[in-house]
Amino acid sequence: MLLHKGVDEWTSTGVKSTFTVLIPDDSSPTITGSTGICGWGWSFSCSVGPASTATSPILLGANLTPIPWRRVAVFFHPDLIRDANYGRITLRTETKNLRPLDDGPPSGFLTQIDLPQRHGSSKNPLGVYMRLSDATGPATIAIVVQFAAGLGMSLPRSLDPRVEAALAQTIRGEEVTDIKFYAYTRVRAGYVTRPRPMFAKLALLRGHSDSLDTYLMGVSGEAGFAESKMIDLDVDMPPGDRFLGYDYMSDSDLDSDDEGDGSSPAVETAEASTTFAAQRPLPDSVSSSRSTSPILTFRALAPRRMGRMVVVKGHAFKTWNALLYYLYTNRIIFRTSDFHQESTSQIPVCSAKSMYKLADKFGLGELKALALESLRSQLSAENIVREAFSSFTSLYPEILDIEVEVLIRHLPNLTEEVDNMLKSICDGARPQCFNVLQKIVCHPELLHPSRAASEVGFA
Secondary structure, X not given: OOEEEOOOEEOOOEEEEEEEEOXXXXXXXXXXXXOOOEOOOEEEEEEEEEOOOOOOOOOEOOOOOEOOEEEEEEEEEOHHHOOOOOEEEEEEEEEEOOEEHHHOOOOOOEEEEEEOXXXXXXXXXXXXXXXXXXXXXXXXXXXXXXXXXXXXXXXXXXXXXXXXXXXXXHHOOOOOOOEEEEEEEEEEOOEEEEEEEEEEOHHHHOOXXXXXXXXXXXXXXXXXOHHHOEEEOOOOOOOOOEEOOOHHHHOOOOEEOOOOOOOOHHHHHHHHOHHHHHOOOOOHHHHOOOOOOHHHHHHXXXXXXXXXXXXXXXXXXXXXXXXXXXXXXXXXXXXXXXXXXXXOOOOOEEOHHHHHHHHHHHOOHHHHHHHHHHHHHOOOOOOHHHHHOOHHHHOOHHHHHHHHHXXXXXXXXXXXXXXXXXXXXXXXXXXXXXXXXXXXXXXXXHHOHHHHHHHHOOO
């Protein structure tokens, strides 16, 4: 068999199957192989063969002789779930010792398939990879099949090693939470206001990315952050308002001061002001017992939970809260134009833009891909001009490329909107828009309009 399967890892929304790929010697012709049933009733197949010299990168060995490549393609087969009404499922591939062909994404390919699927298996691979013939170590492919959280499926779940370690710590009497984050919820007159607390277990946040682990080393005191000193998590002063003069002020997960965020102001005040309750004078019964019951007095004054307190800078409460929930459960919901705030789901809802920024900062590839797909799905003729020329888009080339393609497709029907946007750019109101203008002007469909018109149906 070409694909040797390891143990499936189950989550609340899908399953991850990991395979070792057996690469035949260079003289072998193309061969194919399939797996048995995986997960909930699907399978995969693999094709391995000589790489085309026309598409393969040319690499030279130590003696300047060409190093041959092998071409590896992976396919998904719905099999037993082909007729199931599961809607859109997402498949993501992660690889080791394999390189994507034709400059594919290094972190893995993202594919979406709609079920039920009446026709035969797709001929389009989940990913096409190249492997050096002299590479050392096994080549592995991990494929995550994820179902929409809204399906409410009850899937068997593998116990994450982080969860197992955290549970073991509770058996030894260690705290369930050992870190407290404060993040801001509102913006008013150039200030972010009304911080709210969130609690977490550091052990459950580690291991998702090197960048996030480095950050956590800082907040846990391992890197010497001054603000991460040990405190009583139930007795601390919430941070004050902050003025932040950068793009954080346009964060779509911050509410303006006259808007609600789905929680009662009284609850917010209570959550952020545990200090005042903890510092109230002891009842007379406790005070009078000090001379006769020192143990009772000690227990009344002793801190309940010790840990670190960190003020989150540059990210709103909703975004950080959703990140913590995702790191715990691998589940996330992005706010869309048709989302109803009164949703009863316990999963925190956040802006895809805000989460994309956070995922990019911490190198969380899967989360970043999910946010990107949500952003892509929300693009339309009504909002594409505004989105393509936004300051957010100018920061991320991947998003810029996607939005330019959508903009070009709708361009014939957006004359007035584009004219108004170009006028504001010429007036100096949008200095960040050079890159998007450059891509539009140099786009093949505009450089060769007759050919492009026939391709997209405008002719």
